[in-house]
Amino acid sequence: xxxxxxxxxxxxxxxxxxxxxxxxxxxxxxxxxxxxxxxxxxxxxxxxxxxxxxxxxxxxxxxxxxxxxxxxxxxxxxxxxxxxxxxxxxxxxxxxxxxxxxxxxxxxxxxxxxxxxxxxxxxxxxxxxxxxxxxxxxxxxxxxxxxxxxxxxxxxxxxxxxxxxxxxxxxxxxxxxxxxxxxxxxxxxxxxxxxxxxxxxxxxxxxxxxxxxxxxxxxxxxxxxxxxxxxxxxxxxxxxxxxxxxxxxxxxxxxxxxxxxxxxxxxxxxxxxxxxxxxxxxxxxxxxxxxxxxxxxxxxxxxxxxxxxxxxxxxxxxxxxxxxxxxxxxxxxxxxxxxxxxxxxxxxxxxxxxxxxxxxxxxxxxxxxxxxxxxxxxxxxxxxxxxxxxxxxxxxxxxxxxxxxxxxxxxxxxxxxxxxxxxxxxxxxxxxxxxxxxxxxxx
Amino acid sequence: xxxxxxxxxxxxxxxxxxxxxxxxxxxxxxxxxxxxxxxxxxxxxxxxxxxxxxxxxxxxxxxxxxxxxxxxxxxxxxxxxxxxxxxxxxxxxxxxxxxxxxxxxxxxxxxxxxxxxxxxxxxxxxxxxxxxxxxxxxxxxxxxxxxxxxxxxxxxxxxxxxxxxxxxxxxxxxxxxxxxxxxxxxxxxxxxxxxxxxxxxxxxxxxxxxxxxxxxxxxxxxxxxxxxxxxxxxxxxxxxxxxxxxxxxxxxxxxxxxxxxxxxxxxxxxxxxxxxxxxxxxxxxxxxxxxxxxxxxxxxxxxxxxxxxxxxxxxxxxxxxxxxxxxxxxxxxxxxxxxxxxxxxxxxxxxxxxxxxxxxxxxxxxxxxxxxxxxxxxxxxxxxxxxxxxxxxxxxxxxxxxxxxxxxxxxxxxxxxxxxxxxxxxxxxxxxxxxxxxxxxxxxxxxxxxxxxxxxxxxxxxxxxxxx
Numbered sequence: 001x002x003x004x005x006x007x008x009x010x011x012x013x014x015x016x017x018x019x020x021x022x023x024x025x026x027x028x029x030x031x032x033x034x035x036x037x038x039x040x041x042x043x044x045x046x047x048x049x050x051x052x053x054x055x056x057x058x059x060x061x062x063x064x065x066x067x068x069x070x071x072x073x074x075x076x077x078x079x080x081x082x083x084x085x086x087x088x089x090x091x092x093x094x095x096x097x098x099x100x101x102x103x104x105x106x107x108x109x110x111x112x113x114x115x116x117x118x119x120x121x122x123x124x125x126x127x128x129x130x131x132x133x134x135x136x137x138x139x140x141x142x143x144x145x146x147x148x149x150x151x152x153x154x155x156x157x158x159x160x161x162x163x164x165x166x167x168x169x170x171x172x173x174x175x176x177x178x179x180x181x182x183x184x185x186x187x188x189x190x191x192x193x194x195x196x197x198x199x200x201x202x203x204x205x206x207x208x209x210x211x212x213x214x215x216x217x218x219x220x221x222x223x224x225x226x227x228x229x230x231x232x233x234x235x236x237x238x239x240x241x242x243x244x245x246x247x248x249x250x251x252x253x254x255x256x257x258x259x260x261x262x263x264x265x266x267x268x269x270x271x272x273x274x275x276x277x278x279x280x281x282x283x284x285x286x287x288x289x290x291x292x293x294x295x296x297x298x299x300x301x302x303x304x305x306x307x308x309x310x311x312x313x314x315x316x317x318x319x320x321x322x323x324x325x326x327x328x329x330x331x332x333x334x335x336x337x338x339x340x341x342x343x344x345x346x347x348x349x350x351x352x353x354x355x356x357x358x359x360x361x362x363x364x365x366x367x368x369x370x371x372x373x374x375x376x377x378x379x380x381x382x383x384x385x386x387x388x389x390x391x392x393x394x395x396x397x398x399x400x401x402x403x404x405x406x407x408x409x410x411x412x413x414x415x416x417x418x419x420x421x422x423x424x425x426x427x428x429x430x431x432x433x434x435x436x437x438x439x440x441x442x443x
Numbered sequence: 444x445x446x447x448x449x450x451x452x453x454x455x456x457x458x459x460x461x462x463x464x465x466x467x468x469x470x471x472x473x474x475x476x477x478x479x480x481x482x483x484x485x486x487x488x489x490x491x492x493x494x495x496x497x498x499x500x501x502x503x504x505x506x507x508x509x510x511x512x513x514x515x516x517x518x519x520x521x522x523x524x525x526x527x528x529x530x531x532x533x534x535x536x537x538x539x540x541x542x543x544x545x546x547x548x549x550x551x552x553x554x555x556x557x558x559x560x561x562x563x564x565x566x567x568x569x570x571x572x573x574x575x576x577x578x579x580x581x582x583x584x585x586x587x588x589x590x591x592x593x594x595x596x597x598x599x600x601x602x603x604x605x606x607x608x609x610x611x612x613x614x615x616x617x618x619x620x621x622x623x624x625x626x627x628x629x630x631x632x633x634x635x636x637x638x639x640x641x642x643x644x645x646x647x648x649x650x651x652x653x654x655x656x657x658x659x660x661x662x663x664x665x666x667x668x669x670x671x672x673x674x675x676x677x678x679x680x681x682x683x684x685x686x687x688x689x690x691x692x693x694x695x696x697x698x699x700x701x702x703x704x705x706x707x708x709x710x711x712x713x714x715x716x717x718x719x720x721x722x723x724x725x726x727x728x729x730x731x732x733x734x735x736x737x738x739x740x741x742x743x744x745x746x747x748x749x750x751x752x753x754x755x756x757x758x759x760x761x762x763x764x765x766x767x768x769x770x771x772x773x774x775x776x777x778x779x780x781x782x783x784x785x786x787x788x789x790x791x792x793x794x795x796x797x798x799x800x801x802x803x804x805x806x807x808x809x810x811x812x813x814x815x816x817x818x819x820x821x822x823x824x825x826x827x828x829x830x831x832x833x834x835x836x837x838x839x840x841x842x843x844x845x846x847x848x849x850x851x852x853x854x855x856x857x858x859x860x861x862x863x864x865x866x867x868x869x870x871x872x873x874x875x876x877x878x879x880x881x882x883x884x885x886x887x888x889x890x891x892x893x894x895x896x897x898x899x900x901x902x903x904x905x906x907x908x909x910x911x
Contacts, residue, residue: 195764204643209762272766322770 032056033423034069035404038078043085043371043379044393053083055400055423063394076404076425081417084374084409085393086140086401089353090381091265091291091311091346093149094131094142094170095124098350109148109159113220114227116257117249118163120144121182124175132430134353135170138403140421141180141391142353143167143381147187147267149292149348160224162187164253165265167387169401171421180399184385185289186257190268190277191220221280227251228284232258262386263287269294269313269320278302289384292348294320297332300339309342309384312376315362316355327366333376334367343372344381361410373410399423472851472874473497475510479519479855484526484830485844494524496851499874504845522868525825525860526844527598527852530807531751531832532705532731532797535600536586536616536626537578562646566660570647571640574693576611578602579630582623588803593618594879595804596854596867599628601797601836603635603705608654609661609690610635612697613705615836617852619872628850632836633729634697634704655720662724664688665695703729703836705751714739718746729835731797734776736783740790749835750792752827753799754810756780781810784827785818795832812861821861850874 033055040048042063052067053060069075098105107123124144134142147162164183172178195213199206231254256262266277269292278299281288290296290310294317296303303310317329325331336343345360347353360373368376382392391399400423407414419426474496481489483504495503495510503509510516563570582602592600603613614630638654640646648654671685697704706717708730721728731751736743743750757777759767787794796814798807811824833843842850851874858865870877 193764195762195767207760207762210764211762213764321768322772 031424032070032073033076033400033420033425034073035076035078035081035083035402035418036069038081038083038404040083040394041085041374042394043375044395052078053394053400053402055402055420058400058422058424060394060396060398060400060423062396076418078404080406082405082407082409083394084138084403084405085378086391086403086419086421087138087356087377087409088344088381088387088391089134089139089142089347089356089377090344090385091145091165091313091348092142092353093348093350094134094144094353095126095128095168096120096144096146096350098125098128098130108144108146109162110146111159113159113223114161114250115146115159115163116161116186116227116231116253118146119166119182120146120163121166121168121175121179124166124168124178126172126174126178128350129431130350130353131170132427133351133432134356135419135421135426136416136428136430136433137354137357138405138409138416138419139170139353139356140401140403140419141167141169141399143184143346143385145187145265145267145291145348147189149189149267157191158189160188160191160220161227162189167385169399169421171424171426180390181385181387183256183262184387185263185265186254187291188224188264188266188277190266190273191217192268192270192273193217221276224280225284228254228258228286231255235259257286260285260287263289265289265291265311267291271295271298274299275302278306278308281308282306291346293332293336294329296341297328297335300336300341303336304340307342309344309380310336311344311346311381311384312336313346313348314352314355314359315345315366316359330362330366333360333363333373337368337372342380342384343368343376344384345373345376346381357409358412361408361412364410370410471515471876472499473513474515474517474874476517476519476524476853476855477510478521480521480523481845482523482525482825482860483845484826485846494845494853496853496871496874499851501845501847501849501851503847519855522855522857523860524845525596525854525856526829526842527854527870527872528596528804528828529795529832529843530592530597530600530798531795531835532613532799533592533600533602534605534800535588535592535602535618536582536584537602537604538581538583563640563642563648565647566657568647569661569688569690570657571607571642572609572661572690573604573607573611574609574634574697575689576604577614577630578604578611579614579616579623579627582614582616582626584620584623584626589618590877591803592798593870593872593877594867595808596856596860596870597804597807598852598854598870598872599832599842601632601832603633605635605637606641608637608640608648608658609694610637612693612702615838617850617872619875619877625873628841629836629838631697631702632838634702634726636704636706638707658720659724661691661694662698662726665691665698668692669695669699698724698726701727703727703749705729705731707732709733710735711738711742714748715742718742718748721748722746732799733783733787733794734780736792736794737779737786740783740786740792743787743792744790748792750787750794751797751832751835752784752787752794752814754796754807754814755799755801756810756813781813782817784814784824788819788823793831793835795827795835808861809863812863815861821859824861 034052036052037050040051048065051065052069054062054067054069093108096108110118143165145165148158165185165187166182167180167184168178169180193213195208195210197206197208231251234251235255235258257264264281264286266288268274268277274296288308290308292313293310296310312333315330319328333343333345347356356377360377364370364373379392382388391401400420402420403416404418405414405416476494481492481494489506492506493508495508598618600618601613601615604610612631613633615628615632616626617628620626638651640648640654648657668685668688668691675682675685704726706728708714708717709732714730717728717730729749733750733752734757736750757780796811801807815821815824830839830843833839842852851871853871854867855869856865856867867879
């Protein structure tokens with residue numbers, strides 16, 4: 001490369017870097033913010049028609065109709081606007097994948113079948129372009145799932161234990177700034193019995209005998225049972241400490257699961273898989289959260305009876321079976337809720353995380369109460385994953401993760417006016433808006 | 444066994460020829476079958492009569508015909524004689540590599556696409572095309588399946604290669620013979636065409652649209668090549684030499700001979716496509732598979748397209764997931780497919796049954812019984828196993844019914860052929876009697892063929908909702 005070319009390249013890098021830096025959050029802890037005169041949907045009590053929220057050091061310190069902003073606070077005039085708890089994408093691949101078809105940008109799955117020691121937050125990329133995009137639509141915190149989702153078919157079979165799912169804020173320069181909880185549970189991708197597959201050798205569909213598939217499945221379940229059993233013995237023998245001096249990070253990582261402190265987050269979609277997973281966790285005496293749950297509505301009563309909560313995948317999806325009604329994916333959240341199941345809705349994605357409020361909104365037209373839809377992307381997942389003390393409602397002492405809109409946030413025409421993450425207002429500029437401006441300016 | 448003993452048996456008046464598995468030279472090719480109920484198919488049933496066979500051909504049939512001097516007299520003891528049964532599309536006597544369902548995927552390319560074959564890039568590579576191959580040239584008289592089928596009353600089959608887009612040409616054979624040549628009744632009897640190149644998506648054509656465009660191109664090339672060769676033959680001087688292309692030549696010859704072109708078609712849409720393509724390519728088309736024929740009968744009648752109905756009705760595979768989604772579309776086809784023969788009969792469509800990879804004659808006749816339960820008359824069912832396939836393949840002048848002058852392919856049955864507990868006692872092929880092996884193909888279901896790696900053909904794929 002010649003000297004002049006190098007100079008041009010350096011200039012180009014500087015140009016690219018400048019706008020990117022500009023949109024990163026201002027690191028301004030210690031600042032007090034207040035939103036005044038807004039309609040506040042706290043989800044912790046009745047709606048406050050006209051009230052004020054005060055935030056300091058990242059937390060909500062006061063909320064109510066009679067609260068006034070303290071001296072020196074930066075005040076956002078919320079007149080005519082609506083404030084909601086920041087949305088929680090409780091099952092996502094945010095930060096773990098940038099472009100699915102570019103392998104180098106995918107970092108959501110480890111090799112091998114059993115990776116309980118792997119923690120997703122370690123792989124979250126703070127500069128992912130998807131984070132500002134999701135954030136600008138009101139998603140203030142998310143779970144990163146370490147798992148290859150939607151396995152089967154072609155490609156490598158997904159790991160059975162993908163790793164530990166992590167909760168993090170969608171703002172921060174580093175992972176350390178962003179992390180809320182390194183582990184909210186251990187992800188299990190339930191092995192599925194798929195006789196129909198793809199043969200890469202002949203590049204054609206292939207049908208496998210059911211017996212063979214079933215044997216393979218039973219082996220996988222047995223191996224899952226074995227590792228939980230080993231974790232139990234490890235825990236008893238070591239009492240959490242390694243008496244022998246030999247530590248096994250895998251078995252150690254499963255300690256909170258076998259002790260019941262943290263749930264297994266079981267990703268399963270087909271009715272049979274869900275049924276099998278329910279039976280397995282009952283047998284093992286571990287607590288379970290169902291992830292995905294395409295056909296969970298078929299087992300709504302069982303899920304309610306077992307008090308197994310469900311983090312549903314997107315409503316914008318096709319029915320699973322050829323003869324399912326077209327609206328099954330829209331209606332399943334409502335059907336589960338009606339049966340008394342705790343329902344959260346999540347994107348299971350990174351680029352599409354921004355659509356989370358609409359995924360919930362679509363369920364409202366098909367049997368889910370509006371407030372339940374809002375709760376499905378705020379407080380319910382927080383409760384399911386043990387984060388209700390931190391996020392999910394607008395209450396003093398919780399993280400000041402807020403979204404301010406000009407209307408119903410589940411409605412696609414509503415605009416997001418302000419987003420606060422950890423008490424700091426966020427830039428709403430994203431890669432999308434930058435591209436929009438770039439091409440709008442084109443002569 | 445000594446001929447003397449055999450004679451004693453006959454004299455005893457019981458039709459109990461215990462021939463060796465191969466008829467010996469002494470076995471008569473001239474005989475009179477007396478005291479039998481005769482179902483000639485081409486004429487009304489004769490409740491009690493005689494069939495006279497001379498030198499392997501039927502010479503007389505009737506309630507009271509004179510038995511010529513010197514022929515053996517076989518007392519049928521009230522059994523029923525039918526024309527030998529005809530499997531309208533089979534792979535019996537063909538080596539595994541030439542057939543479709545028996546071949547492991549890719550392992551045997553039937554000459555079309557062996558694993559080492561270069562990947563085809565376009566129609567010029569003539570992918571998966573072996574239309575010059577003749578089933579008659581690949582026959583294996585020692586194939587043990589021949590005896591299995593024959594023991595169940597099947598004396599005749601149209602055998603054809605089925606792998607590739609232009610797999611080759613079929614032959615009607617008799618299911619007995621020491622040498623391939625003596626088995627052949629007519630060759631070529633049909634020209635095969637499919638839409639599955641079987642090479643995955645890496646090799647052209649990897650899609651249905653590619654396959655159809657290729658077949659179109661080959662037929663256009665056939666027109667052009669024929670004209671060019673004709674012109675060149677008239678005067679070569681000053682003319683570019685036309686290229687020799689055996690694919691195109693075989694297509695042209697087959698079309699010029701108005702040979703029946705058999706195309707797989709399971710659903711009504713596939714039937715309509717086959718009819719349209721046949722018209723466009725100016726070939727006379729027959730379809731095979733046809734499980735959704737119940738929805739295509741009027742179309743088939745209008746287009747005068749003969750149909751080979753697979754007697755292997757769609758059902759979930761033995762290896763299938765018992766909890767797999769069963770879409771209504773699949774359940775409906777499973778339920779209604781056996782009504783196809785009745786619907787075709789009602790519409791006046793010519794149809795015959797074929798085995799479609801079923802293990803043996805008992806399974807095939809069980810399939811035919813299901814068609815009868817679904818409304819097909821027994822008479823039409825018997826016709827679809829005898830005379831109609833002979834008509835479809837243009838050999839009804841030589842077999843398919845019990846008439847003077849026809850080949851003496853006969854099956855003698857205790858009870859009604861299509862009853863579950865019917866027993867085939869004797870099978871005559873070309874006038875030679877064949878031993879019926881101990882109920883091999885008679886009671887219950889046939890022995891299952893070996894479990895093989897499953898790979899759905901387009902026809903099966905469509906029935907069970909598979910790919911394509």
